[in-house]
Amino acid sequence: MKLINCPINGVRPVSEFVFGGELREMPDPDQCSDADWATYVHHRNGAPGLKKEWWYHAPSGTWFIAERNTMTEEIVRTYLFGQEEEK
Amino acid sequence: MSMRLPRSTGEWINRDKVIKFSFEGKDYTAFEGDTVSSALWAAGERALGRSFKYHRPRGVLSFANHDVNVMLTDGLDTNIRGDVVTIRDGQKFVAVNTDGGVRNDKNKYIDSISPLLPVGFYYKAFHTPRRMFPFWENIIRKAAGLGIVNFNFPRVTKRKLNRHCDLLVIGAGPAGLSAALVAAEAGLDVVVVDENQYAGGSLSYDRAGSGELATKLADLLSMVNRTPNIKLYTGAYAAGYYTDHLVPIVRADGITKVRAKSVIVASGAFEQPPVFRNNDLPGVMLGSAAQRMIHRYSTKPFDKGLVVTANDHGYRVALDLIEAGVKVLAVVDLRASGQNADLMSNVVRKGIAVHTGQCVYEAVPTEGKFGVKEAVVCPFDEATATVDTSKAVTIPCDGIAMSAGWAPAAALLYQAGTAMRYDYTVQQFVPAKLPAGVFAAGKVNGVFDLAQRVHDGARAANDVLRYLGKPAADVVVSEHAGAAPSHPYPVVPHPKAKNFVDFDEDLQLKDFINGAKEGFDNIELMKRFTTVGMGPSQGKHSNMNAIRILARIRGLPVEKIGTTTARPFFHPTPIGHLAGRGLHPHRLTPMHAWHEEAGAEFVEVGPWMRAAYYKKPGLSKAEIVQEEALAVRHAAGIIDGGSLGKFELQGPDASEFLNRFYTGIFSSQKIGETRYALMLDEAGVVVDDGVVSRLGLESFYVTVSTSNAAAVYREMQRCLQTWKLNVGLTNVTGAVGLINVAGPKARQIVAKTTSLDISDKAFPFGEIRETEVAGVPARIIRVGFVSDLAFEIHMAAGYARHVWDALLAAGKDEGLRPFGTDAQRLLRLEMGNHLVGHDTDGLTNPFEIGAEWAIKMAKGFFVGQRSLKIIAKRPLKKRLVPFVLDESYKGQMPQECNLVIEDGQIKGRTTSVSYSKSAGRVIGFAYVDPNQASPGSRFNIRTDSGVMVKATVVKAPFVSLQQGA
DSSP: OOEEEETTTEEEEGGGEEEEEEOOOOOOTTTSOHHHHHHHHHOOOOSOSEEEEEEEETTTTEEEEEEEETTTTEEEEEEOTTOTTTO | OOOBOOOOTTOSOEEEEEEEEEETTEEEEEEETOBHHHHHHHTTOOOOEEOTTTOOEEOOSSSSSSSOSSEEEOSSSSSEETTTOBOOTTOEEEESSOSSOSTTOGGGHHHHTGGGSOTTHHHHHSSSSGGGHHHHHHHHHHHHOOSOOOTTOOOOOOEEEEEEEEEEEEOOSHHHHHHHHHHHHTTOOEEEEESSSSSOGGGGTOOTTOSHHHHHHHHHHHHHHHOTTEEEEESOEEOOOBTTTEEEEEETTEEEEEEEEEEEEOOOEEEOOOBOBTTTSTTEEEHHHHHHHHHHHOBOSOSEEEEEESSTHHHHHHHHHHHTTOEEEEEEESOSSOOOHHHHHHHHHTTOEEEETEEEEEEEEOGGGSSEEEEEEEEEETTTTEEOGGGOEEEEOSEEEEEOOEEEOOHHHHHHTOEEEEETTTTEEEEEEOOTTEEEOGGGGTOOSHHHHHHHHHHHHHHHHHHTTOOOOOOOOOOOOSSOSSOSOOBOOOTTOOBEEETTTTEEHHHHHHHHHTTOOSHHHHHHHHOTTOSTTTTTTTHHHHHHHHHHHHTOOHHHHOOOOOOSOSSOOOHHHHOOOOOOOOBOOTTHHHHHHTTEEEEEETTEEEEEEEOOTTOOHHHHHHHHHHHHHHSEEEEEOTTSEEEEEESTTHHHHHHHHSSSOOTTOOTTBEEEEEEEOTTOOEEEEEEEEEEETTEEEEEEOTTTHHHHHHHHHHHHHHHTOOOEEEEOTTTEEEEEEESTTHHHHHHTTOSSOOSTTTSOTTBEEEEEETTEEEEEEEEOSSSSSEEEEEEEHHHHHHHHHHHHHHTGGGTEEEOOHHHHHHHHHHTTOOOTTTTOOTTOOGGGGTOGGGOOTTSSOOTTHHHHHHHHTSOOOOEEEEEEEOTTOOSOOOOTTOEEEETTEEEEEEEEEEEETTTTEEEEEEEEOGGGOSTTOEEEEEOTTSOEEEEEEOOSOSSOOOTTO
């Protein structure tokens, strides 16, 4: 079972976490075209590589970002949303 | 005739304790510590089982659980591995897979008709004609099974433990023990596991006729025992490798899940049999099996026999056999040259003839194939793997020990993602690139010399130290010197075959040649067509030979053939080890005990147990549900809604947050007012709905559906983070109890319990009041989900039962009746209220369910808004409508999810269907073509039996309202 380092609670088994999808930049809904919006909503890049993902530590209710290499299953680092630079 | 040898140091049996057991109805004695195979062999038995396909007598092959020649049942456990399972006093064993016992198996004739059963026979022979298949299936299933499952097996809960360590060493042989000692000396917390009853690996059997190694092992083990930070588990196998170094260790009494910071795999190698005719006769065994028999169980493998070898190990086996008193007639070496001079001269000095460049062409069986009568020895050409039968010599003997090579026990390395390469200096697959934190040492790493294996263990331990960021030394391990421990092709052809490669599955050399001829010449295809490696021992003794044979057939180097990955578990693991304790936590409402006493039938809703209906003697479930619903229509009903998701939101941005999260407007909501809340996802799909109550300027109370509560709360938390709003969010789902009193008499009942004026004028529909009920603080919401007159009472969970009792007392003379979730579903349908997730699916947009009124597109951003703008431009594809069947309809009842069909085209489906006593007919919701969505339209539902039923679109609700009563 995989281990994940929650930025608040430390290393915990993956069974305590909920996957929250890839972190994606929302385009400005007032400015973007219908096609751009549809791409944002529906298209996912399945190519393996380093991804920024939302993960949720369920017992403590902590959302955070994990940078995960989907090819090697390695979690490179984790941090709270918006605190990427501080790491 | 006893084959038991005199007492020797390090033997695994306790001669002071004699135990009794029976095998195939005959009584035997054994020493404590004996396995079934060792005790029977010591008693002079040879035939210990029958093979899977041809029902040939089988004895000991690997004596190490690398084959299943000896598979037994004691009536309780199904497939006991006789080679390794120690006997308990009084056990009664019979071999599996016989019809009438090992000696007189009625299926033994199959061996003589085996030429009629080529590989793939069953695939081809029985698939046509189809009507005959059930007949053949019955016969094949009977023939194919091994043990018979005892359905009266007692439920035994095996314990599961967790353990953490710095280093897990798999294998307690010289490499593993050396690694553990070095790592422990550097301060690491080390766990060592070994599947054998005692530690030592090859040191406990591969002695080459010398007592020196027994002393070395004793010294090594006493050092391990003196080291407090080494924990040694024996009789424990590492069942598999899982992400981040999680390795379940299986023992007889349960599983220990070891989470290690690093892993050293020092699991050694499986000896592989050379392939020659009748290499499966009882008495023909692997060299290491003969050594295990001698040194662990002090049992003589045979009286006079041959050693057939293709490596130096065979000479060590010969020396051990001589030491045990076996008359070794000759060492037959497939290799023309390259022998280790020292070992060879040691053997020759004992007066043993060594025949180089020769092979055992066949073993000749005794009557009934219960043993070996003689061996036919011929010159062998290594390059072409051909035999010169003109120079055959026959040697009478009663046993043959075989040593031709090894296959790495690399299952866990493969599972961890190790890239392997073929090393020609040892003729073996070895790790080329190991994953981070995983290391290999000893034979599995291609290191065979004993001193070098000890070095390799120390080297691996230092690699671990380096990996963990600790000071580490450089340990040099010498390259392999001398002949390869494995022969590149120890396969002797024979026109009459029965030269076995896979003993589990009775696969002979020709089966591979035929498989390749049929086009299955890729290793994965060949595995599936021939079933090589698919027996209970999972290829431990057969995969390497299969790869070599396929390479030879295709004319490719071995490394081009590739290997198959052995999946977990390393050995078959009893289901009882894997089964959990049935720990399935449920959330119970404060009224749960009351529901139980009232005869509730419970249903799981999300994590909650809710009362579905209250059983009544003599009434069916359907009748009860109608009764409960009628009570709500005519008098009043009470339901426990405590499982509903409940959240408190506080703070200056609370209304802004709700504006963005839901489709409605909450900034304009008045204090004391409630509003419907529809939740969409980014694609504009309806995912949940609920009710938002405003308690103050910056204070809101939100209820959401039971099954979505956790997901909605999670999403609220995420949105709070990304939107950076000043809101405090608290999930009070479990802290707050909820009771709904509904029906025309609801007002008079609730009024008796509260001082609040709840007249329609003072407390209109859609409002919330903070007040008291039955003397405790409570919130009351005028809701309309199941009835247009209903009071939803929210109070601290601890008070809920008190309020429930007070309401029941108040309603005693008013016909108040508890109702469950089944009646609730019917009631809400009668009211024309759709259920998100029941009447909607993962693609439903709000326009399709007629929820336009709940969407305030003109307000600022909300989740799903941008997608709705796109969806709104497109024509509507389907629409959810309330429908009824004709009052006179008596045919088959349409079910939920039956199709709506018009002109042969699927236009939609039914989502809710129920008979309603109040409406006097079948009512429901269905998706139909938008052109047919207006009241009065007729459409067709296709029932399960294919009959078309006419339905009419109506206006909801299906029942007349009380208008606030």
